[in-house]
Amino acid sequence: MASASGKTEKASKFEMLKLLENCRKERDDALQRESALREKLRQNETRLRSTEGLKQKLKILTMDNKELRKQVKALRTEIGLERSPNFAGKTTKDIVNDFEEKERECNSLIDKTGKLRVTIDDLTAELSNVTTSKMLLEDQVQSLQQNLKDMTNNQRRLLKLWDDKKTPS
Numbered sequence: 001m002a003s004a005s006g007k008t009e010k011a012s013k014f015e016m017l018k019l020l021e022n023c024r025k026e027r028d029d030a031l032q033r034e035s036a037l038r039e040k041l042r043q044n045e046t047r048l049r050s051t052e053g054l055k056q057k058l059k060i061l062t063m064d065n066k067e068l069r070k071q072v073k074a075l076r077t078e079i080g081l082e083r084s085p086n087f088a089g090k091t092t093k094d095i096v097n098d099f100e101e102k103e104r105e106c107n108s109l110i111d112k113t114g115k116l117r118v119t120i121d122d123l124t125a126e127l128s129n130v131t132t133s134k135m136l137l138e139d140q141v142q143s144l145q146q147n148l149k150d151m152t153n154n155q156r157r158l159l160k161l162w163d164d165k166k167t168p169s
Helices: 001-080 090-166
Strands: none
Touching: 001 090
């Protein structure tokens, strides 16, 4: 009877070790995923900061452009170009074209910023899930380690009882 119990305990111990190994592997995999996601998040945050910087630069350029347009208009009036009906206003047209190009760039940057924010939100959620999984796996590993320790102690006690029973007093 005792040998059947010993085999069951050895099998259980083997199963516990196997479970412990699987949990450790899952924990390590979760740590690797977490690291990769953190790197993606860092890269996206860097891109977002770069985009914000470009938006600020564009805002400054837009304000400078408005000021230059005022100056060009004043100069055109001063030299008499505004009174000429045949003047096509090429300089003003070039300035307007530049402004429209800047506006397109701004819209493109706004779109990219929106996409980056969505990506960051997705990565943050995924990172949160990985962190939660990691914590659960660590708890599971700790529980399995305690169970293994308890089983080992029980096995020692049973072996001692077995030895005590085998040796007549």
